[in-house]
Amino acid sequence: MTQTRPSSDENTDIDPRITDEQTHLDAVYARLDRMRATAKRRLGDTLRESADTPQALSERESYERLYVEDLAKFDAAEHNLYFGRLDLEDDEEVRRIGRIGILDDDAADSTLLLDWRAPLSRPFYLATPAAPDGVARRRHIRTRNRIVRGLSDEVLTAGEAQIDDVGHGDVVNESALVAALNAARTGEMTDIVETIQREQDLIIRSTHRGITVVQGGPGTGKTAVALHRAAYLLYTHREILSRSGVLIIGPNTEFLRYIGQVLPSLGETGVVLSTVGNLFPGIAAQHTDSRDARALKGDLRILDVLKRAVRARQALPKQPVEVHFDGYPLKIDSELVKSARAKARSSRRAHNQAQSVFLRAALDGLAAAHARTIGSSVIDGTQMLTSADLADIRDDLGRDDDIRAAVLEFWPYLTPQRVLTDLFTSLAEIRRATPGWSDADRAALHDPAMQARNAFSDSDVPLIDELAELIGYQTEDASEADKARWRQKLAEAQEALDILTGSAPADIEDDLDRAEILMAYDLIDAEELAARQVETKRMTTAERAFEDRTWTFGHVIVDEAQELSAMAWRMIMRRIPNRWMTIIGDTAQTSDVAGTTSWKAVFEPYVANRWQLHELTVNYRTPAEIMAYATNVLADISTSLRAPTSLRSNGIEPVARRVDATDLIPAAVQIARDADWPGLTAIIVPDALLPDAVSAVDAAISGGAAEIKVHNVVECKGLEFDNIIVVEPTELIDESPRGNSDLYVALTRATQRLVVVHAAELPRALAGMPY
Numbered sequence: 001m002t003q004t005r006p007s008s009d010e011n012t013d014i015d016p017r018i019t020d021e022q023t024h025l026d027a028v029y030a031r032l033d034r035m036r037a038t039a040k041r042r043l044g045d046t047l048r049e050s051a052d053t054p055q056a057l058s059e060r061e062s063y064e065r066l067y068v069e070d071l072a073k074f075d076a077a078e079h080n081l082y083f084g085r086l087d088l089e090d091d092e093e094v095r096r097i098g099r100i101g102i103l104d105d106d107a108a109d110s111t112l113l114l115d116w117r118a119p120l121s122r123p124f125y126l127a128t129p130a131a132p133d134g135v136a137r138r139r140h141i142r143t144r145n146r147i148v149r150g151l152s153d154e155v156l157t158a159g160e161a162q163i164d165d166v167g168h169g170d171v172v173n174e175s176a177l178v179a180a181l182n183a184a185r186t187g188e189m190t191d192i193v194e195t196i197q198r199e200q201d202l203i204i205r206s207t208h209r210g211i212t213v214v215q216g217g218p219g220t221g222k223t224a225v226a227l228h229r230a231a232y233l234l235y236t237h238r239e240i241l242s243r244s245g246v247l248i249i250g251p252n253t254e255f256l257r258y259i260g261q262v263l264p265s266l267g268e269t270g271v272v273l274s275t276v277g278n279l280f281p282g283i284a285a286q287h288t289d290s291r292d293a294r295a296l297k298g299d300l301r302i303l304d305v306l307k308r309a310v311r312a313r314q315a316l317p318k319q320p321v322e323v324h325f326d327g328y329p330l331k332i333d334s335e336l337v338k339s340a341r342a343k344a345r346s347s348r349r350a351h352n353q354a355q356s357v358f359l360r361a362a363l364d365g366l367a368a369a370h371a372r373t374i375g376s377s378v379i380d381g382t383q384m385l386t387s388a389d390l391a392d393i394r395d396d397l398g399r400d401d402d403i404r405a406a407v408l409e410f411w412p413y414l415t416p417q418r419v420l421t422d423l424f425t426s427l428a429e430i431r432r433a434t435p436g437w438s439d440a441d442r443a444a445l446h447d448p449a450m451q452a453r454n455a456f457s458d459s460d461v462p463l464i465d466e467l468a469e470l471i472g473y474q475t476e477d478a479s480e481a482d483k484a485r486w487r488q489k490l491a492e493a494q495e496a497l498d499i500l501t502g503s504a505p506a507d508i509e510d511d512l513d514r515a516e517i518l519m520a521y522d523l524i525d526a527e528e529l530a531a532r533q534v535e536t537k538r539m540t541t542a543e544r545a546f547e548d549r550t551w552t553f554g555h556v557i558v559d560e561a562q563e564l565s566a567m568a569w570r571m572i573m574r575r576i577p578n579r580w581m582t583i584i585g586d587t588a589q590t591s592d593v594a595g596t597t598s599w600k601a602v603f604e605p606y607v608a609n610r611w612q613l614h615e616l617t618v619n620y621r622t623p624a625e626i627m628a629y630a631t632n633v634l635a636d637i638s639t640s641l642r643a644p645t646s647l648r649s650n651g652i653e654p655v656a657r658r659v660d661a662t663d664l665i666p667a668a669v670q671i672a673r674d675a676d677w678p679g680l681t682a683i684i685v686p687d688a689l690l691p692d693a694v695s696a697v698d699a700a701i702s703g704g705a706a707e708i709k710v711h712n713v714v715e716c717k718g719l720e721f722d723n724i725i726v727v728e729p730t731e732l733i734d735e736s737p738r739g740n741s742d743l744y745v746a747l748t749r750a751t752q753r754l755v756v757v758h759a760a761e762l763p764r765a766l767a768g769m770p771y
Ligand SMILES: Nc1ncnc2c1ncn2[C@@H]1O[C@H](COP(=O)(O)OP(=O)(O)OP(=O)(O)O)[C@@H](O)[C@H]1O
Pocket: 177, 180, 181, 190, 191, 192, 195, 196, 197, 200, 216, 217, 218, 219, 220, 221, 222, 223, 224, 225, 586, 620, 621, 717, 718, 719, 720, 748
């Protein structure tokens, strides 16, 4: 599309305010282009510089990262760079607000743009006619491809409050907020810096250093607020947070993909995004357990089970084990192991760390037994060996690999993955670790295929993390693994060099002087060769944090927090000892049986009453027409819950379509395919219908239909679509103990349109929906 550049000379219809803003916009982009050119030049210079010492190399790398980050920030700011202006009542001060702060390169370093997060920008979000905070006029500027397309002025001066919108070209005159809310969805969340509302700004900039809980109904902007809070905190506390990092936990990878562009578009890249299932380094949860198993694995009762599973590895020998030392037999028997085990347990160290205590105690016992055999006087049985002799014997015993291995059978080195797999694959192990549990609960934990599957579920991961604590499985273990990898590389490099040099003579002409030939060994040794093969790790804070289980973050944000189990909270809390957190959720939307319906119950054990609750009350997503039905569903969840108020109504009534049970999926797909709805369409189905729905939609898409999404409720948490088709609501309700919450979530994913396809009776809350 050709863009028209406003100019009052060419087009006298153009409002002079638009021309004025265009002049400023041109200046801002010209400066951005100069900054980008400088960063590119510096990056090029840095890359060309040689770095001879490790210090020079590390300096070069940090400059490199700095320029790369600057370039990413400038690119991210390109779209809608300048969007707001404040004219103050006093001294005619004008503040121009944008995605990033930009100083001019004139002599005075004058401010071309204030970062939206700067304190001076704040009245842009907070000033109202009732409390103008010195602001005479607030202006929203709409731009596209570096051209001003329209603006909207709000006069805030007492007694003169009014709004005035002007558009240019094909832009409709509507407020920035309404335009944002009506825009068709793309499948990726966008930032809201231009239209953050007062109640949202108060949370984004909250100075509370403890746990801030943001509770709000669907579509109230909780996720948007959380992401902008992350950007705000990174700006305001850059020093601390760039070193320690910010962690954002979301419900599933589809959701993380959906929100993944928001922070980069705000110029912030140093954030780790993860699900609970991916939070343990090296493990990616690959499936979801049954409801019963999830409930049991998420409950704190499982803690004792894990403790017992570890203790079960500190077993006593059923029969004495015979080993040989210096030609004499020695017995590792129950009494010896029991005494060594008591010493190891009383050391109060975690299992793996206590292994050395156990080993030493057991070897002491064996040394004493050996001394009794070889050192007792034949005359009176007194011990003739000194304590130094005994210590020597113990050391010799410890150097004997067979003896060490036989002793350590009774206090083996453990990994959390192994302990959990051994526990859940064996009903006998489960029984031993669950005294007093019902057989039904034990059966729900039993997972005979776990070993063969070699993959964990998202509710296993917090248990693995817990076991890592109990076992003392630390980063040292990871660095042990690094060392092992290094030794392996070294061996491979050595072998490569041997082959190279070994084969060289055959290729050499006899009459050549061998000394003149540069052998590979002369040029490089194995260590250097191995070093070249190991990837140099230039990790950002976020990457380093993600690889390290014991990393503690500066700030943690948890979205859809109502779904997390008590065990998942323990895992998250370990990563944030300072408890500076932002928690986002809606207890009315809790689907997971292990999730929570009370923030107090979740946080009091960690911070007593040092947590703050904020509520968001306006629904920016779902139009009033759909929200009317969702509100009925909410009443079925609990009469004490209040639905958020929809900001807009769009005149599109939800409709129902009744079909035969066998036609549910075909009818839903046909509606999605044939309706000529703008924007994204999603079909939300009960779990049981998901596989059929996925294949039907795949077939429709491969037959030429436009993209249609299919999800069950768990997958569509936090997402939104322009058009939603909800299939068989009664089944959604019936298939889970939290079925009404599931239906509430499903209905509120829509930004424009809702169709319900059903075979069974409609649930009470949807009765009366027109056909
Ligand atoms: N101030 C705002 N300006 C423009 N759009 C907004 C604003 N606040 C929220 N929105 C939009 O409203 C929609 C809903 O926001 P968001 O997904 O953050 O809500 P939520 O409370 O997390 O919802 P849910 O609980 O259903 O997941 C998003 O498209 C978001 O961009």
